[in-house]
Amino acid sequence: MNVLKVILATLLASMVFSPSFFEASSPLQMKIDEAPVGAIVEIDAGEYEETLVISKPITLVGNGEVRIKSCEAEPVIAISGEDVTLKKITVEHCGYEEEDTAIYITGSNHRMEELIIETRRYGVKLDQANGVTIKDSEIIGMKRGNGIDLWQSNQNTFEALRIASVSDGIYLEQSNENLIYKNNLENSRYGMHLMYSNDNVLRDNLSSSNITGTMLMETERTTVHGNAFLANKNSVNAQGLLLYEAYETEVIENEFISNRIGVYIEKAGNNHLESNKIRDNFIGVQMKNASDNKITRNTFVGNVNEAQAIESSKNEVNQNYWDAASKVDVDGNGESEISYTADPYFLTLTTDVPEYQLFFQAPGLILLQNLLKSPPEQLLTDSAPLMEMTMEVEKETSSSLGLWVMSIVMIGASFSLFIIGRKRR
Amino acid sequence: MWNIWRSELRMTVRQRSYYSFLVLWVVVLSLLFLLQASAPSLTGYTNMTGTVVNIALYIIPLFMLIIGSFSIANEMENGQWRLLTTYPLFSLSYIVGKIGGQFTAQVIVFTFSYGLSLAIGLLSGNQFSSEWLLSIYFFSIQLIFFFLIIGIAVGCVVSTRWQALSISVMIWFFLIMIWPTALIAILGLVPYTWIAPLMKFALYVNPAEFIRMSFVLSLDAGAVFGRTYDSLMTFLNSPSGVLINVLYFIVFLTIMFLFSMGMLEWRKRR
Numbered sequence: 001m002n003v004l005k006v007i008l009a010t011l012l013a014s015m016v017f018s019p020s021f022f023e024a025s026s027p028l029q030m031k032i033d034e035a036p037v038g039a040i041v042e043i044d045a046g047e048y049e050e051t052l053v054i055s056k057p058i059t060l061v062g063n064g065e066v067r068i069k070s071c072e073a074e075p076v077i078a079i080s081g082e083d084v085t086l087k088k089i090t091v092e093h094c095g096y097e098e099e100d101t102a103i104y105i106t107g108s109n110h111r112m113e114e115l116i117i118e119t120r121r122y123g124v125k126l127d128q129a130n131g132v133t134i135k136d137s138e139i140i141g142m143k144r145g146n147g148i149d150l151w152q153s154n155q156n157t158f159e160a161l162r163i164a165s166v167s168d169g170i171y172l173e174q175s176n177e178n179l180i181y182k183n184n185l186e187n188s189r190y191g192m193h194l195m196y197s198n199d200n201v202l203r204d205n206l207s208s209s210n211i212t213g214t215m216l217m218e219t220e221r222t223t224v225h226g227n228a229f230l231a232n233k234n235s236v237n238a239q240g241l242l243l244y245e246a247y248e249t250e251v252i253e254n255e256f257i258s259n260r261i262g263v264y265i266e267k268a269g270n271n272h273l274e275s276n277k278i279r280d281n282f283i284g285v286q287m288k289n290a291s292d293n294k295i296t297r298n299t300f301v302g303n304v305n306e307a308q309a310i311e312s313s314k315n316e317v318n319q320n321y322w323d324a325a326s327k328v329d330v331d332g333n334g335e336s337e338i339s340y341t342a343d344p345y346f347l348t349l350t351t352d353v354p355e356y357q358l359f360f361q362a363p364g365l366i367l368l369q370n371l372l373k374s375p376p377e378q379l380l381t382d383s384a385p386l387m388e389m390t391m392e393v394e395k396e397t398s399s400s401l402g403l404w405v406m407s408i409v410m411i412g413a414s415f416s417l418f419i420i421g422r423k424r425r
Numbered sequence: 426m427w428n429i430w431r432s433e434l435r436m437t438v439r440q441r442s443y444y445s446f447l448v449l450w451v452v453v454l455s456l457l458f459l460l461q462a463s464a465p466s467l468t469g470y471t472n473m474t475g476t477v478v479n480i481a482l483y484i485i486p487l488f489m490l491i492i493g494s495f496s497i498a499n500e501m502e503n504g505q506w507r508l509l510t511t512y513p514l515f516s517l518s519y520i521v522g523k524i525g526g527q528f529t530a531q532v533i534v535f536t537f538s539y540g541l542s543l544a545i546g547l548l549s550g551n552q553f554s555s556e557w558l559l560s561i562y563f564f565s566i567q568l569i570f571f572f573l574i575i576g577i578a579v580g581c582v583v584s585t586r587w588q589a590l591s592i593s594v595m596i597w598f599f600l601i602m603i604w605p606t607a608l609i610a611i612l613g614l615v616p617y618t619w620i621a622p623l624m625k626f627a628l629y630v631n632p633a634e635f636i637r638m639s640f641v642l643s644l645d646a647g648a649v650f651g652r653t654y655d656s657l658m659t660f661l662n663s664p665s666g667v668l669i670n671v672l673y674f675i676v677f678l679t680i681m682f683l684f685s686m687g688m689l690e691w692r693k694r695r
Contacts (some may be wrong), residue, residue, distance in 0.1 A: 233645070236652040258469055260648045280471045282649045302471040304649070324472060350651065353612075355624045357651035359605045361475045362637070363482040368606050403543065403553055410540025414533045421438040421530065 028052060028068070032060070043089070051076055057083035062090075071095045075104035075125070083109050090116040097121070100145070105129045112137060121145035123166060126153040126175075135159040141166035143188065150175040150197075158183060168193040169207070172200060180205060191229075194219045202227055211235040213259065216246040224251045233260040233282065240281070243268040243290075250274075256281060262303070265290040265312075273298060275390055282360075286347070287312040287380070295320060299389045304361060308344040309380040310351065321386040335384040342380040345372040426518035426525075433496065433526025443534065446488070450538030451545075453484060458546030461553065470646035474557070478640065481565050486572040486633055487597045489531065493576020494589035496527055501584055516689040520682060524577050531569050539565075564640045571632040574681045581688040600631050621653055632677065639670065 027050050028043060035041050035058050045064030051074050054060070070076045071094040077086070084107075093102040100121040103112070108130045115137040117123045123139035123146065126132060130153060139147040139161065147163035150156065150172045161183040163169040169185035171193045172178060178197075183205045185191035191207030192214040194200060201223045207213035213229035216222050229240030240259040243249055249271040256262035262281040265271065269292045278284045280302040285295065287309035294316045300306045301323045309315070319335060327336035346365070349372060350357045359365055437443055457477050500506040509519065539562055546553065576593060583589045599607065608627055612620050628634050639661070641649065647658035660666055 233648055236648050236650075236655045238648055280469055282470065282646060302473065304470060304472050304475050306472075349609075353617075353620060354651055354653050355612075355620045356605075356609065357649070358624055358628065358634075358638070358654060360641075360649045361479070362605050362634070363479045364602050364605045367602060368609070371606065400547060400552065402555055403547055403558070406555060406558065407540045407543040407547065410536050411544070412540075414537035414540065417529070417533045418438060418537070421434045421533065 032058065051078070053078045054084050055079075055081045057081065059085040059087065060089065061085075062088035066090060067092060069094065073097055073100065075101045077102070078104045079110055080105075080107045082107055083111075085111040086113070086115060088114045090118070092118040093122075094120060101125045101149075105132055108132070116140075119145065119166075122149055123147040123163070124149070126150045126156060129153045130155050132156045133159070134161065137161050139163045139166065141188075143167060146171040146193075147185075147188070150178065154178065157181065164188065169210070171195075172197040176200065179203070186210065190215050191232075193217075194222060198222075201225070206230070207240075208232065209234070211238050212242050213240040213256075215242040215244065216249060217242075217244045219246045220248055222246065222249045224249060224254060226253050228255040228257070229259060229262075230255075231258045233258060235260070239264045242266070243271055246271060248272075251276060255279070256284075261286050264288075265293060269293060277301075278303060283308065285309075287315065291315060297386070297390050300324075301389065305346070307342040307380050308347045309342070310344050310347050310378060312380070313377065315380070317380055317382045318384050319386055320382050321389045322382065325382070325385045327385055327387055329387045334387050336387055338385075340382040340385045343369065343374055344378060344380070345369050345374055348372065348374060348378075426515075426522045429514075429519055429522025430525040430529075433523055434529050437496075437527060437530035438533070443530065446531075447534050447538055449488075450535055451541050453480065454538055454542035455545045458542050458551060458553070459549060461546070462549075462551045470641060470644040470649070474561075474644070477561055478564065478637065481561070481568060482601060482633055482637065485565055485568040486601055487594070489569050489572035490576040490579065490593035490597055491590060492531065493524075493527060493573045494579040494583065494593050495576075495586055496523060497577060497580025498583050498586045498589035501580075502586060510693055516686045516693070517682060519689070520577060520581070520685045524574055527577070528570060528573055531573065532566060535565065535569060536562075560640065560643060564636065567636045568633070571636065571677070574678065575632070578681050578685045578688075581685040581692075600633050604631060604634065624653075625657065629673065635673065 028048055029050065029052055031041055032052060032054055037056050038058065040059040040061060042061050042063045043066045045066055047067045047069060049069050051070045051072055052068065054077065066088065067090040068076055069092040073095065076091050076093050091102045093100055098121065102117045102119040102122065103124045104127065105124065106127045106129050110132045112134040113136055117137065117139045120142045121144055123141060124134065126149065128151065134148065141147060143165050144167060146168040147166040148158060148170045151174065153175045155177045157179045158170060159181045163183065164186045166188045168190045169188050169192055170180055173195045175197045177199045179201045180192060181203045185205065185207045186209050188210045190212045191210045192202060192205065194216045196218050198220040202214065204226045206228045208230040210232050213232045214224070224241065232238045232240050238259060239261040240256040241251065241263045243265045244267060246268045247270050251271065251273045253275045255277045257279045259281045261283045262278040263273065263285045266288045268290050271293045273295045274297050276298045278298055278300050283305045284300045284303035285307040288311060290312045291314045296319050299321045306322055306324055322340050325336065325340035326338055328338050329335065330337050457480065461473060543558065575596065579592050579596065580589055583592060612623060615623065628638060641647065642658060642661060647662060650658060661669060
């Protein structure tokens with residue numbers, strides 16, 4: 001009995017005075033407060049349940065597996081001032097309040113690297129923060145708050161981030177000249193969402209399986225270059241890229257693959273789409289009330305419905321490659337002499353009565369198509385479609401051995417049934 | 426029932442016209458598979474898939490309606506059915522045997538042609554995705570099944586082959602070709618709020634539309650039908666949606682059987 005008691009006592013004691021428990025009661029905050037300006041504060045491995053406030057230029061580095069966790073109303077880490085660096089830290093916010101945020105940043109020139117952020121609401125909030133860099137990090141949410149949320153924050157850089165299961169992957173409001181580069185945004189509402197923000201650059205990002213890959217609303221001079229928008233199709237409102245009242249956007253060399261709508265342009269003008277690959281979408285490009293946009297040298301391949309536009313005029317559409325177009329090149333300049341028109345009859349039909357959307361690609365629609373011919377000014381016309389694609393389109397396949405087996409099984413099985421069917425008495 | 430089944434199968438596979446179907450399917454399917462060579466991608470719902478599905482929807486229902494209705498109308502014309510009525514034979518087992526025999530025969534010829542066309546496609550250096558091939562295959566088999574049953578029902582109504590042909594073509598033209606046009610024309614007359622429920626109802630009335638919708642849904646493309654059908658699509662995609670498919674199948678089969686049986690019994694009494 002005595003031995004048992006002793007063991008129990010030591011167990012209890014070891015639990016109470018264990019290093020992690022001990023450190024939790026002597027807060028990291030003290031270490032931070034004591035550190036001189038410019039110091040590098042190393043945090044030992046372990047789990048810390050507290051909130052931190054950092055307002056002077058220091059560097060916080062995790063030494064091994066460091067997890068800082070809090071379920072309180074305030075952010076787990078609040079950063080202000082200048083030149084604060086966080087490195088190799090896992091930050092978890094477990095609160096369920098509407099505005100709960102894992103990391104709150106204001107001030108300028110902070111750096112966040114190799115962080116893992118787990119949150120139930122917001123991941124990182126930048127409030128009037130400038131020149132902040134966040135890179136090589138991961139933000140995982142519960143679809144109830146944005147991954148990175150910017151408010152009046154300019155010239156920040158977001159690089160090589162993986163953001164999943166949040167509301168908006170990266171959300172910018174009234175924030176200009178930010179660079180969003182090589183990030184991976186998935187399973188969220190919007191991958192990137194820009195509102196009233198100008199001169200931002202979106203480059204080489206991958207936005208997949210979101211409701212909308214990227215939405216630009218009331219923005220000017222955004223650059224969208226080299227991004228991939230994949231499989232944003234599982235919602236009835238899904239699209240790869242949505243330009244809504246967006247102006248002077250440069251959309252160049254992006255890939256739009258297997259989305260419900262590849263690019264949707266509404267009430268937007270002076271945008272420029274060039275050299276994009278628009279493939280296997282249910283609808284390639286759709287325009288509504290859009291004018292003065294330029295769509296040129298894109299490759300449209302395998303889209304169920306290539307393009308449709310209503311109430312859109314003065315758009316310049318030419319020199320695209322359309323795989324559905326009939327092409328003849330007489331003078332050998334690489335452009336077809338037959339112009340390609342996309343009739344928006346289906347869009348016209350379904351804007352009045354959305355229920356008719358069920359007829360999408362119905363076999364009887366061909367008959368209807370002739371009845372519903374739209375007036376010429378409503379057509380989206382490419383006056384000189386290209387003869388060749390502007391880029392390589394790769395093909396995915398099953399192994400041909402498997403297919404041979406399938407073919408032979410089909411032939412063999414049905415052939416033996418033939419014989420049986422003919423012979424039986 | 427099994428005797429009818431077997432004799433129907435044997436008679437069908439021994440007909441010369443049966444082998445003309447083999448040629449027809451091989452030609453059509455090979456062309457489609459060769460066309461596929463120019464398509465950049467093979468999986469999912471693309472314009473190529475849309476084209477293949479539409480061609481299947483044009484051609485399969487028409488031939489199945491004609492085959493189904495002829496198989497009964499033929500026996501009506503040459504007196505074989507009258508002979509059969511002298512035996513103690515249930516109308517239902519006659520119909521089930523007919524459908525079973527015809528369906529087996531048609532699946533055999535379709536499968537054979539599919540395999541052969543696939544081999545031709547592979548020999549000519551094309552590449553395919555097995556998932557895509559199988560989904561198209563099962564889509565076609567479903568079409569064969571549903572329209573054979575409708576065809577048999579037509580056969581039970583008509584008395585000559587000429588009637589069978591004209592009614593078959595009429596049904597095909599209505600269900601496939603002018604279905605959207607007809608619906609839009611009719612729905613233009615009803616109050617706006619009725620349109621959504623009537624469209625959903627119409628979806629179940631026309632097996633071609635129902636099969637097409639399930640096929641699109643199976644390719645994860647239910648979102649193309651828009652917001653109005655979002656809840657319906659989500660529901661049909663869930664496990665209980667499978668139940669709806671099975672239920673649809675059973676209800677459709679029951680209605681068609683009862684109808685055909687009723688027609689035959691009525692004729693017997695005459």
